[in-house]
Amino acid sequence: MKIIDIIESTRPIKSDIRNAYIDFSKMTLSLVAVVTDVVRDGKPVIGYGFNSNGRYGQGSLIRERFRPRVLEAAPATLLDETGDNIDPHKVWACMMSNEKPGGHGERSVAVGTIDMAVWDAVAKIEQKPLYELLAQRYGNGQANPRVFVYAAGGYYHPGKGLDGLRHEMTSYLERGYSVVKMKIGGASLAEDMARIESVLKLLQPGQQLAVDANGRFDLPTAIDYGKALSAYPLFWYEEAGDPLDYELQARLGEVYQGSLATGENLFSMQDAQPDPPWRHAA
């Protein structure tokens, strides 16, 4: 068995929304199909993947570097020990061959999107949902069919106003979301506080609000917001500063007592390494 093709299509997902850092007027994403020669129910098994909103489609990198490496590899080198399925770790290593360490940016989007599609194909070949397969391979064998979700929105949008924000958030709550999230940092602190308070008034017991600054703040601003946000029972305060500014995150944690969220803009294991204990031993 083998992967016979990797097909990418870059699609526009443009919108006139913006967060505190970027607008989405020219945003694109990549759709990827990993086509195998395995046939199930008379049809070829195809895994699908897509990349998250915000980092643009990466079709060129896929076509220039990652697709050719996978298709040029000897098929047997990409299979697991049974020989009946793909080994996603071997495909990942193949894609990352002849890539220098460090500088984890666009290529992690390209590789991650293909990786998602490979895992989808692997689960389809095993004829079980991916979450069950992952629980069996890496968990305790018991897949949990329930997962926490929340409604992320509350973007800045021309002419939206507090009414538009309340209308949007109400629509999420009415659909059953118990946690809603809104953007902050794209307006003044006073204006953002008014936006937050207008949404908090909509919440019933058991419903909560999270806020997301998308990395916009420097340390003084992050702390000013942290102090102001401390007045509210927020679900979390997300990505106050630059995702690589660990000092800002640590200092903010000293003054903001609620939950902090960050990490979605770290793209390598190295970037997410915990502070080593020996640093503190001296």
Next chain:
Amino acid sequence: MKIIDIIESTRPIKSDIRNAYIDFSKMTLSLVAVVTDVVRDGKPVIGYGFNSNGRYGQGSLIRERFRPRVLEAAPATLLDETGDNIDPHKVWACMMSNEKPGGHGERSVAVGTIDMAVWDAVAKIEQKPLYELLAQRYGNGQANPRVFVYAAGGYYHPGKGLDGLRHEMTSYLERGYSVVKMKIGGASLAEDMARIESVLKLLQPGQQLAVDANGRFDLPTAIDYGKALSAYPLFWYEEAGDPLDYELQARLGEVYQGSLATGENLFSMQDAQPDPPWRHAA
């Protein structure tokens, strides 16, 4: 005045050399020309840039994101306060608009290559060498026309052997280089020590050898090499481990007393932030 075009050409620089981490059999780079409407000596002023070997050409990102942003910007927004030249900082900010923070990889290559070409154009428009312009704007006004250079080579190459390595290094020394650099980490420690010793024997007083592991080693291997390399008077020991593994670099510094080099695979100011003093104050 304005930038009227940004032209990119991706060129193969393939070679059968390899370092400890990657081979260069499919390596490419980007050549960039920033074309202005300024005429000097009857010809348009064009700035040129290229990206370093190892991170592949980034023509697609340039064409998809960075070139359009610059060409779509109102020309006056990219000029310095005199209005007679381009402001490279404004061009950089324009290119990075609607780019999320963090994840500094391929786009830093694309932006950096254009940035190099923009600075070349700026110096040509001012009709002085760029090093003089930089000394005047950011230094003490006195440009130093002398710069340290060394010959970086000593790659692994099929059939090269010690004779081939000595021949290569001798050719650099004969051309007047006082420091030569060779790759390590692509062979066993014993084999690398033999390679290093064979080169050290070529050196005359005033000549030195640096070694470069290109990020290949884990901490124990980095330290094993560090102990073995301590026997030699090396110019430096470069990039022992992953460029983002600051812990490895710090620990290696505790056991290797010679000079260490690293940093060429850090692509953002955030990645190069010094360890904040407050960490050590507790």
